[in-house]
Amino acid sequence: MYPRQFDYTAPSSIEDALTALGEDAKVMAGGMSLIPLMKLRLFSPGLVVDIGRIPGLEGIEDNGDHIEIGALVRHATTASHPLIAQNAQALATAASLTGDVQVRNRGTTCGALAHSDVAADQPAGALACGAIMVARSSKGTREIDAGDFFVDSLTSALEPNEILTSIRIPKTGPGEGSAYDKLGRRGGHSDYAVAGAAAWVRKSNGSIADARVAITGVGTKPQLAESVGQALIGTDGSDAAIGAAAEKAVDEITVLEDLYGSEEYKTHLAKVYVRRTVKAALANAS
Amino acid sequence: MTINGRAVTAEVEPRTLLVHFIREQMRLTGTHVGCETGYCGACTVHLDGKAIKSCTMFAVQAEGADIMTIEGVADGEKLHPVQEGFWERHGLQCGFCTPGMIMSAIALLDENDHPSEAEIRHGIEGNLCRCTGYHNIVRAVEYAAAKMRGEEPPPPDWERVS
Numbered sequence: 001m002y003p004r005q006f007d008y009t010a011p012s013s014i015e016d017a018l019t020a021l022g023e024d025a026k027v028m029a030g031g032m033s034l035i036p037l038m039k040l041r042l043f044s045p046g047l048v049v050d051i052g053r054i055p056g057l058e059g060i061e062d063n064g065d066h067i068e069i070g071a072l073v074r075h076a077t078t079a080s081h082p083l084i085a086q087n088a089q090a091l092a093t094a095a096s097l098t099g100d101v102q103v104r105n106r107g108t109t110c111g112a113l114a115h116s117d118v119a120a121d122q123p124a125g126a127l128a129c130g131a132i133m134v135a136r137s138s139k140g141t142r143e144i145d146a147g148d149f150f151v152d153s154l155t156s157a158l159e160p161n162e163i164l165t166s167i168r169i170p171k172t173g174p175g176e177g178s179a180y181d182k183l184g185r186r187g188g189h190s191d192y193a194v195a196g197a198a199a200w201v202r203k204s205n206g207s208i209a210d211a212r213v214a215i216t217g218v219g220t221k222p223q224l225a226e227s228v229g230q231a232l233i234g235t236d237g238s239d240a241a242i243g244a245a246a247e248k249a250v251d252e253i254t255v256l257e258d259l260y261g262s263e264e265y266k267t268h269l270a271k272v273y274v275r276r277t278v279k280a281a282l283a284n285a286s
Numbered sequence: 287m288t289i290n291g292r293a294v295t296a297e298v299e300p301r302t303l304l305v306h307f308i309r310e311q312m313r314l315t316g317t318h319v320g321c322e323t324g325y326c327g328a329c330t331v332h333l334d335g336k337a338i339k340s341c342t343m344f345a346v347q348a349e350g351a352d353i354m355t356i357e358g359v360a361d362g363e364k365l366h367p368v369q370e371g372f373w374e375r376h377g378l379q380c381g382f383c384t385p386g387m388i389m390s391a392i393a394l395l396d397e398n399d400h401p402s403e404a405e406i407r408h409g410i411e412g413n414l415c416r417c418t419g420y421h422n423i424v425r426a427v428e429y430a431a432a433k434m435r436g437e438e439p440p441p442p443d444w445e446r447v448s
Contacts, residue, residue, distance in 0.1 A: 001322045008300030008346055035342045036324050039303075048300065052347060076336075100412025101390060102327060105336040106343065190411060 003038035010050040014057075014165065018138045020049045021161050027051055029072055032099060032107035033115040051163065060084065066168045068134075075104035075112070078122070088169045089284050090178035090198040090277075091125035097182060097189045098122060113149070114164045116156040116221065119192035123150055123222035125180050127214035128198035128281075129169050135162040143168075150221045175203040177285030179277045182217065183269055185260050193217035194260045195269035197225075197249075199277040201232070203285050208232045208241075213274055218266040219253040227251040228274055237282050246274040287351050289314065290358030298345045305329040307345035308355060316356035316385050320414075327413030330386035331355045337393035339412070356385035359392065367433040368392050368426070375442055377426030379417035387413045391427045399435055401427070 011017040021027070024046035028034050037043040051057065057072040060081050067087050069078065078084055078095035085092045095109060098121050112122045113133065126133075126146045133144040135158055146167075149157045158164060172178075182189065182196025195217040202210040211232040216222040227248035235241035249270040257263045287294060289312055296311055308331065309315050320328030322341055329341040332354040359366040368391045371377060378384045387410060394401060394409035401409060406427045407420065415423060425443065432439040 002303070002306075003301045006300055008344070010346070010349075031343060031347065032324070035344070038301075039322065039342075050347060100327070101393070101409060102330055102337050102339045102412045103324070103342075105333075106338050 001039045003035075004041060004044040006038075006045055007047045008050065009047065010053045012053055012055070014051075014054055014136060014163065015138075017049050017051050017054060017163060018136065018161070020047065021163070022047070023160055025049050025160070027114070027163055029111040030074060030107040032103050033111060033117070057165065063168070064171075066132075066170050068166050068168050069109055070166050071108060071110040071164060073109050075099065075107050075109060075122075076101075078109045079104065084169075087172045088125065088129040088131075088178065090128045090180040090200060090281070091122060091131075091169070093180040094121035094125035094196075094198065097180070097184070100190075110164045110167060113167065114156050114158055116150050116152075116154055117192065118153050118219065118221055119185075119194075119196075119217040120222065121180065121182060121193060121196060121216065124193075124196055124198035124214040124216040125178075126167060126169075127222060127224050128178055128180070128200040128212050130200065130212060132168040133157075133164055134166045134168060135159075136165045137162045141165075147224050150223060153220050155221075172286070173202070175209070175285050177201060177203075177281050177283070179280030179284055181273055181277050181280065183273070195266050195273055197270065197273035197277045199274070199281040201237070201278065201281045201285055203237070203282065206236060208235055208237050208282075211278070213245075213249075213278065215249060215253060215270050215274070218250065218255050218270050220256065223253060225249055225252060225270075225274065228278075232278065237278075239279075242275055242278045245278070246271045249274045287348050287353055289353045290355060300344060300346055302345045303341055304331070304343045304345045304348050304353075305340035307348075308340060308353070314355050314357050318382055318385055320382065320386075325414065326383070326386075327390060327410075328383050328386040330389040330413065332389060332393060335393075335396070337390050337412075354389075356388060359388065366392065366430075368395065368430040370433065371426035371429035371439075372423070374439075375422050375426040375429050377418065377423045383413055383415045383417075387415065387423055391423075391430065394427070395431055395434060399431060401431060403428070 026045035231245035
């Protein structure tokens, strides 16, 4: 299966890549989401702008109060890098459960976020960890909260002339921790999520001072379950408190039936994975 | 790029997939085309030492890269320990997935010379086999891992007394 014909450019700078972008162009990093769509001819851009050869985008930086993950950091690196394990455990775990070995060697974390698949792993991790997306265009740079980034199925807040050049994640402070878990479509952790959740918590004086929970796989986009976070704040993090909060898992979400589960089943799974990840995030909190 | 240590140069259309470049232009047909959707792993090759799926990559993306295919694995007539493991432990039936399985197994053993059974199964999760049920593939990789550590491989299942 060949994609339709397209023009290809592999610029050596972000500036050149931004100049090349237009309405009929698509940015490619690892290509793990884009190339299968092009081969199935579900999507046929006129121009592919391969940013894979631009130097300076493959770094994971410690910038004082946050870490910054560049556009070419691959899933395998996100999954194993100590700075991400310390500061964004939910994202690291989500990256480790993305695709398979070969996909993790090619695909990029920023690419998976920009692709905004409803059942992808890393968007939930980015949401729970409070990531800020850094989007560049020829006009300049803007920062987008993860909560505003995932707009709809396969649709992010990026404009056609923008490139997601990095994401920033606040460093883990005292009492903070996060976790991600899912049920994969092929059972266990394999493949996209039938349902999955990421949780971030801050503990203080024996209670939960702050919490963010994100859900993937069940709705029209990966999104924050704000009622769950609100319900957790101020509780002691007991099983009963977590169970009560998890009941609100899909309060803000339009749950959609698909090939992998009914609305009822997905709603049930969302609650299960909220409970599990909140408990794991509390256990990971230092 | 280099393929199996040999420098090669060619002009390709942007849409030429790496697997088709390897098979049709380089005439190295050991790398198989299976599902064509990125699931099955029959097209697995090494790109700069890492296992990747060559059906989900454009040849132009590999410009300047170092590619190794199944044809580059053996040392002349001497099989690579992973190839030997598949032979000794019946790690294949129809053989279609085998080149990709072997490339993934070699990449796994490059990073972990003493994988547990669970780690082996996780390491080949991107490679589908419809014949063996994976059991003998796992045994083949265990055989190779022992050989590569300079140890005696565990006996085959059919010689183990229950």
